[in-house]
Amino acid sequence: MALLGQTVICGLLLGGMYALIAIGMTLIMGVMKIINLAHGSLVMVGMYVTYVCYRAWGLDPYLGMLVAMPVLFLLGCVIQHFLINRLLEVESVLPENQVLLTVGISLVLTEVIRFIFKSDYRSIATPYTGEALLVGGMSISIAMAVGFVIAMVFTYLLHLFLTRTDLGRAIRATAQDREAAQYMGVDARRVTVITFGLGSALAAAGGSLLLPLFYLWPDIGHLFTAKAFIITILGGMGSTTGALLGGLTLGVAESLGATYIGMGYKDVVGLVIFLLVLLFLPHGLRSLVRR
Amino acid sequence: MLKIRNIHVAYGDLRALVDVSLEVGEGELVALVGANGAGKSTTLKTVSGILRPSAGAIEFAGEDITRLQPHRIAALGIAHVPEGRRLFPEMTVLENLEMGALRPEARKKRKQSLEWVFSLFPVLRERERQPAGTLSGGQQQMLAIGRGLMSLPRLLMLDEPSLGLAPVLVKHVFEIVREINRQGITVLLVEQNVMQVLRFCHRGYVLENGRIVLGGRGTELLNDAHVKESYLGI
Numbered sequence: 001m002a003l004l005g006q007t008v009i010c011g012l013l014l015g016g017m018y019a020l021i022a023i024g025m026t027l028i029m030g031v032m033k034i035i036n037l038a039h040g041s042l043v044m045v046g047m048y049v050t051y052v053c054y055r056a057w058g059l060d061p062y063l064g065m066l067v068a069m070p071v072l073f074l075l076g077c078v079i080q081h082f083l084i085n086r087l088l089e090v091e092s093v094l095p096e097n098q099v100l101l102t103v104g105i106s107l108v109l110t111e112v113i114r115f116i117f118k119s120d121y122r123s124i125a126t127p128y129t130g131e132a133l134l135v136g137g138m139s140i141s142i143a144m145a146v147g148f149v150i151a152m153v154f155t156y157l158l159h160l161f162l163t164r165t166d167l168g169r170a171i172r173a174t175a176q177d178r179e180a181a182q183y184m185g186v187d188a189r190r191v192t193v194i195t196f197g198l199g200s201a202l203a204a205a206g207g208s209l210l211l212p213l214f215y216l217w218p219d220i221g222h223l224f225t226a227k228a229f230i231i232t233i234l235g236g237m238g239s240t241t242g243a244l245l246g247g248l249t250l251g252v253a254e255s256l257g258a259t260y261i262g263m264g265y266k267d268v269v270g271l272v273i274f275l276l277v278l279l280f281l282p283h284g285l286r287s288l289v290r291r
Numbered sequence: 292m293l294k295i296r297n298i299h300v301a302y303g304d305l306r307a308l309v310d311v312s313l314e315v316g317e318g319e320l321v322a323l324v325g326a327n328g329a330g331k332s333t334t335l336k337t338v339s340g341i342l343r344p345s346a347g348a349i350e351f352a353g354e355d356i357t358r359l360q361p362h363r364i365a366a367l368g369i370a371h372v373p374e375g376r377r378l379f380p381e382m383t384v385l386e387n388l389e390m391g392a393l394r395p396e397a398r399k400k401r402k403q404s405l406e407w408v409f410s411l412f413p414v415l416r417e418r419e420r421q422p423a424g425t426l427s428g429g430q431q432q433m434l435a436i437g438r439g440l441m442s443l444p445r446l447l448m449l450d451e452p453s454l455g456l457a458p459v460l461v462k463h464v465f466e467i468v469r470e471i472n473r474q475g476i477t478v479l480l481v482e483q484n485v486m487q488v489l490r491f492c493h494r495g496y497v498l499e500n501g502r503i504v505l506g507g508r509g510t511e512l513l514n515d516a517h518v519k520e521s522y523l524g525i
Contacts, residue, residue: 166393173379173390180377183339185365185393185442 002137007259008252009140013148015251017209019244020151021224022231023158024202026243029232030175031195032084034098038106039203040225044218045109046072046204047211048117054124061124062150065208069201076200079105080193106221114218121215129212147209154205155244158198162240171195203228226267230274236284245285249273292317292477293338293369293446298347300330300337307333308344309501315446315479320472322488322509323481324522325498331481332374334498335448339371340364352445366394370444374451374481376435380424384415387423387434391441400443408437411467429460436467440476447471448479465491485522489513497522 025039046068053064087093087101128146132139162168173181174191182188207224214220231250235242250270257269277284293315300308308330315321325331336342338349340361349357356364365371370391379387388408392401409416412433418426423434432452439447449468453461461484469491472478482488489495489509497505497518505512512518519525 166398169382169386169390170393172382176379176381177377179341180373180379181390182341182361183365183371183373183377184390184438185362187360187362189360 006138007255009138010144011252011255012248013144014255015248016148016151017206018227018231018251019247020154021203021206022228022243022247023155023240024199025228026232026235026240027195028199031171032192035229036102037099037225038102038109039228040223041106041109041221042072042200042203043207043224044221045113047207047216048113050208050211051122051124051216060126061208061211065205068204068208072204073197073201077193077197080196085189085192110218110221119217121217123215124211126212143212150209230270233274234277234284242284292352294350296348298337298344300333300342300344307501311503313496313503315477317477318475319493320478320480322492322495323479323498324485324488324495329498330501331498332450335371335450335481338448368445370439370442370447372435372439372449376431378423378431378434381422383420383422384434385419387438388441391438394442397441397443404441404443408440412437428455432456432464444476446477446479450481451483453482453484
């Protein structure tokens, strides 16, 4: 029983951090109507920024995150402004081809990081690495618990931003009807740039929170792209609440798979759920609520 | 106030507007009527900057707006209530209305404008917290007009506000449009409901296959032989 409890709790904690990454992807998908296949690579770049802060200045990853987020915000803005939006100006290029562009961006980011840091596996050792809380026979990793709490705080702050501020509302309005938002005086182009920046900053935050728990190497980005993609589909594309639920679901599924089937199969569980959702709930978890 | 001069607009090879010129004076209620596909919505979208004319110019309050970005045009005080309402379906009625008041002049007066819109459309006050997507067709149209008014526009452009509404509601919507105009707002109204609209507008233009074929006072157009034959079935 304690094992099951521990497995589920670990899954939820991990899932909360995955959700933060996926919410970034969802936000971008909502506004730009494209799946950002460079998202995991942005997570990876964010992790390296936090890693460098740790190695160079001994900055704790939770503080390094505060460096990685603005850096990735800028990187995201630059990508959207100079690459993705430029593509829209060429009429012969189909909008769907923006997705191909994000694949290219992902490859470039991965190889640039490999060029600088080589393919070596890296990890950081904080004082709390390996420390755990013991609750009723279950041991809960401190890094997971702290990461989860911070992820939830960011999710809540994002929610406030999207519902209470004019800029946040302009982002939601653009996602729901871009043309109508322009009639309201929303600068849609600026909104896309800020949205991509924001999504990238959330990716960096999620990555930094996972840094004490994961090995880091340039190709880890593809793993996060897959996870964020699965969660986005689970959550019913474009819904922030859906992404949160999707993240928790994926976290628990992976955790159960790792405990009861085998560590090597944990990703299989996530992908099987992904297939089942595509087959039976094509609009994601949201369709359960709507019915 | 609004001057459209000889604009040409095309979708790829398809010519949508050919040499269209029209004017709307300050305080006027001008109707632009015509059949489906005549180019009425295209005209409004071009004024809003969503479409670009290949030739010609558009002037608003003395300023050339032909090449301005859509959000800059909206900021000048042109409110466009698009065909099919185009509300933000997952936002509440209140949020939709607040989205209308983004330009700085309107933002400062949000509270007052809200009271004004609620006095024109009391039903919106009752539905304040409801997502816009759950409203009935008539209520959605009122919300769309209300959202346009929230920007305290100098020019209000309405694209077929009567589309898909029951006759009783159509009458109500037109009354509101006249009331808005009486309160001093310049209105450019696009409609297929030729007979009703020409009765109350100050002036009207008839658009056919992308060209303006007639223009004049509403009552004059109603008595025009061509209008009678083509649009009124007399």
